[in-house]
Amino acid sequence: MARYSRNDQAGVDLPKAKLDRESLRQTFELFGYLRPYRARFTAALVALFISSLLSLAFPYLAGSIVDAASTQAKGGAMTGVNRTALLLIGVLAVQAGFMFFQSLSFATVAQRSLVDLRRDTYARLISLPMTFFAQRRVGELASRLSADLIQIEDSLISVVPQILRQSTLLIGGVGLIAATSLKLTGIMLASLPVLTVVAVVFGRKTRGIAREAQDKLADTATVVEETLQGIMNVKAFANESYELRRYHDGLLRFLTATLRGAKLRASFIAFIVFALFGSIVLVLWSGARLLQAGEITFGELTRFILYTTFVAGAMGQFAELYSQLQKAVGSTQRVRELLREQGEVEVKLEPEPSEPLPRLRGEVRLEQVRFTYPSRAGVEVLHGIDITAAPGQKIALVGPSGAGKSTLISLLLRLYDPSSGRLLIDGRDARDYPLSALRAQMAMVPQEVLLFGGSIADNIAYGKPGATAAEIEEAARQANAHDFIKAFPEGYGTFVGDRGIKLSGGQRQRVAIARAILRNPAILILDEATSSLDSESERLIQEALEKLMRGRTSFIIAHRLATIRHADRIVVIADGRVAESGTHEELSAIEGGVYRRLAALQFREEAVLRKDF
Numbered sequence: 001m002a003r004y005s006r007n008d009q010a011g012v013d014l015p016k017a018k019l020d021r022e023s024l025r026q027t028f029e030l031f032g033y034l035r036p037y038r039a040r041f042t043a044a045l046v047a048l049f050i051s052s053l054l055s056l057a058f059p060y061l062a063g064s065i066v067d068a069a070s071t072q073a074k075g076g077a078m079t080g081v082n083r084t085a086l087l088l089i090g091v092l093a094v095q096a097g098f099m100f101f102q103s104l105s106f107a108t109v110a111q112r113s114l115v116d117l118r119r120d121t122y123a124r125l126i127s128l129p130m131t132f133f134a135q136r137r138v139g140e141l142a143s144r145l146s147a148d149l150i151q152i153e154d155s156l157i158s159v160v161p162q163i164l165r166q167s168t169l170l171i172g173g174v175g176l177i178a179a180t181s182l183k184l185t186g187i188m189l190a191s192l193p194v195l196t197v198v199a200v201v202f203g204r205k206t207r208g209i210a211r212e213a214q215d216k217l218a219d220t221a222t223v224v225e226e227t228l229q230g231i232m233n234v235k236a237f238a239n240e241s242y243e244l245r246r247y248h249d250g251l252l253r254f255l256t257a258t259l260r261g262a263k264l265r266a267s268f269i270a271f272i273v274f275a276l277f278g279s280i281v282l283v284l285w286s287g288a289r290l291l292q293a294g295e296i297t298f299g300e301l302t303r304f305i306l307y308t309t310f311v312a313g314a315m316g317q318f319a320e321l322y323s324q325l326q327k328a329v330g331s332t333q334r335v336r337e338l339l340r341e342q343g344e345v346e347v348k349l350e351p352e353p354s355e356p357l358p359r360l361r362g363e364v365r366l367e368q369v370r371f372t373y374p375s376r377a378g379v380e381v382l383h384g385i386d387i388t389a390a391p392g393q394k395i396a397l398v399g400p401s402g403a404g405k406s407t408l409i410s411l412l413l414r415l416y417d418p419s420s421g422r423l424l425i426d427g428r429d430a431r432d433y434p435l436s437a438l439r440a441q442m443a444m445v446p447q448e449v450l451l452f453g454g455s456i457a458d459n460i461a462y463g464k465p466g467a468t469a470a471e472i473e474e475a476a477r478q479a480n481a482h483d484f485i486k487a488f489p490e491g492y493g494t495f496v497g498d499r500g501i502k503l504s505g506g507q508r509q510r511v512a513i514a515r516a517i518l519r520n521p522a523i524l525i526l527d528e529a530t531s532s533l534d535s536e537s538e539r540l541i542q543e544a545l546e547k548l549m550r551g552r553t554s555f556i557i558a559h560r561l562a563t564i565r566h567a568d569r570i571v572v573i574a575d576g577r578v579a580e581s582g583t584h585e586e587l588s589a590i591e592g593g594v595y596r597r598l599a600a601l602q603f604r605e606e607a608v609l610r611k612d613f
Contacts, residue, residue: 033113044105047098048161052168054095056176059306067299090249108160117295121335127343130415131374141338148331158387163321166169170314172211177307180300184287198275202211202268204271209264220250283308337598344435357437360522361426362391363551364412365366371407371420381407383576385419389569396556396564397571405557408573413442425523443521447528449508457484457492458599459511463519471518480540480546481507506541509576513544524554570595 034041061084068081081085122145133141178185227234227243234243287301296304364387371382382404389395397405410416411423423430430438443463451459460475461467467475472492476482484507488494496502496511503511516524526545542563558564565584572580572587572595580587581592587595 012481015317021432022475030163033117034109036116037112039195041104044102044109044161045164046169047105047221048164049168051095051098052165053172054091054098055169055310056172056307056504057091058088059177059303061091061308063299063301065299066302067297069574077402099122102161107230114149114152114274117152117335118145121145121149121338124339124341124343129343129344130410132341133373134373148334151357152331159321162317166314166317167308173307173311175313176310177304180304180307181287181290181296182285183290183295194215194422198271202264202271205264209257209261213254213261216250216254218258220254223247223250242291253371266296270431289441289544332420342373357433357441360441362389362522363424363426364389364523364555365424365554366408366418367422367424367428369411369418369423371406371411371416373416380419381576382411382418385573385576385578387467387578388573389555391553392566394554394566396554396558397566398561398565398570398598400598401580403573404576405573406527408577409444409527409557412523412525413444414438415565440527441522443516443519444525444527445509445512445516449505449512451496451503451508453491453495453497456511457495457497459496460514460518463515467518472514475514475518476510478517479510479544481510481514481544484510506538509541510544512550513541517544517548522552524552525547526558528554528557528559561595 058086064084065081065088068084125141125145174185213348223243223246227247236241283305285303287296287304290296291298291301366385366387369382369385370380372378372380383405385394385408387408396406399405407416411418414435417423417431425433425438452462457469457472460472464471469492473482476485476492485492485494494502496508526549556567557565561584564570569581569585570584570587571578572593574594580590589595589600590596
């Protein structure tokens with residue numbers, strides 16, 4: 001998994017991949033997203049090549065100015081100097097134009113292709129089945145949409161163009177240096193490899209320390225995240241000082257690693273300055289001797305020094321560019337892994353119109369259903385479940401925690417498919433229905449309602465995208481939510497905050513019920529929809545749920561047995577099996593039955609609570 005570190009934009013220090021034929025092939029496959037913009041990308045490459053060649057013309061013309069000036073000093077005219085200077089200014093102007101076009105084009109192509117890649121990656125991500133998400137961390141997946149794609153973007157905008165540019169400068173510079181003076185070329189080539197090797201060694205050590213420092217900083221970020229998420233517990237236990245010490249200790253470890261890195265970088269900079277300028281002094285000394293011997297001119301010496309600077313700069317860039325290329329290849333591999341995953345549905349911006357599924361009657365039957373979670377192979381959760389629900393019936397699922405009730409709900413929603421046995425809807429295997437069309441006729445009101453960060457109206461309309469304001473308001477009225485919504489200054493336009501934090505638990509539940517009402521499902525699933533609420537909120541929600549369940553096949557998970565007394569059938573799940581099934585009266589009459597024991601225990605606890613209060 002990617003570690004949080006020094007990528008400034010994403011906050012992640014991405015792992016590097018080995019550069020080989022296969023990894024590069026996968027990278028170039030992903031770069032197929034450039035295809036729609038290949039004309040402009042090609043033009044940008046041409047502009048890059050031309051601007052690089054024009055860069056190589058600068059030392060040549062600068063040397064010509066020096067030679068012309070030397071000639072003028074001996075009695076010649078300034079015409080040659082002026083002409084060469086004007087030519088140099090013209091070359092620089094043309095180069096600036098090509099560099100502007102190249103930079104803008106690379107940025108445009110990269111951003112447009114990355115938008116396409118981000119869209120397709122996100123579409124594939126949300127199309128994947130629950131088995132995929134059960135084995136991945138959210139942070140890892142978010143990293144692929146942020147850090148990995150940002151690294152690919154950086155590669156398209158800077159790394160690839162820079163590799164091409166520096167390669168042109170290196171090859172062209174060495175060739176022109178050799179054409180200027182073979183003796184000085186030998187001296188220069190003898191010193192630059194030493195500098196390059198030292199730069200690579202120092203670079204690796206510096207990156208290692210930087211990674212360690214950022215790991216320490218990531219640890220402090222974890223402390224902050226944990227503290228803020230559990231701020232109520234921090235304050236309840238008066239542990240502010242304890243958390244501050246934890247954060248301070250983490251910062252000290254980060255500081256120690258950072259200072260070690262600073263010391264190494266300072267040493268490296270000092271060495272490079274000494275060695276680089278020492279090499280230039282050596283070249284100048286050798287050049288001066290050749291100049292004195294009449295083997296080269298002042299202009300040739302100037303060209304040589306400038307070309308040497310170009311070559312040294314290009315060689316110095318390659319170590320960092322290679323590191324960035326490794327990261328880019330690693331990023332493309334991780335993104336391609338995601339794109340190769342098989343989605344359960346095809347997600348498009350504009351879905352192709354298809355024939356709608358006729359409204360389901362709502363008959364549901366589970367026949368000898370067994371199930372094992374893919375992430376827990378060998379541990380069977382459900383053992384031969386048989387349940388039948390006639391259209392419009394209310395089926396309550398009760399039992400101790402961990403009995404398998406939530407797993408049954410996941411199977412009904414086809415978040416998973418049975419390991420064996422069948423789920424039949426209206427007499428047809430659920431797997432034979434188009435998945436999106438089947439889920440379009442289902443709705444769920446969960447125990448922990450997740451609202452999105454938009455307005456109340458947006459959250460209700462999530463059940464039916466494109467719903468009118470009148471439809472949203474009518475759904476809210478049926479859910480007993482209209483009154484509290486209108487009490488807000490902004491009404492239905494009130495923003496609910498992150499995960500609905502600005503609303504109370506009862507208000508969030510009623511918004512979720514309104515969302516389900518607007519969807520008008522044939523099959524309804526209620527997962528502990530009235531738990532952890534005060535009496536008034538529970539009464540309002542229970543009334544709304546009764547309206548919602550009319551004429552729909554409903555599956556109700558409930559721990560509070562008082563809320564399901566009037567269900568058409570109560571199914572008791574214990575240890576992944578159907579232990580009992582019947583009405584409240586029938587199950588209450590079973591001597592030593594699971595339901596009777598649970599009901600007696602719960603009603604006794606409620607009586608004690610009423611007496612105490």
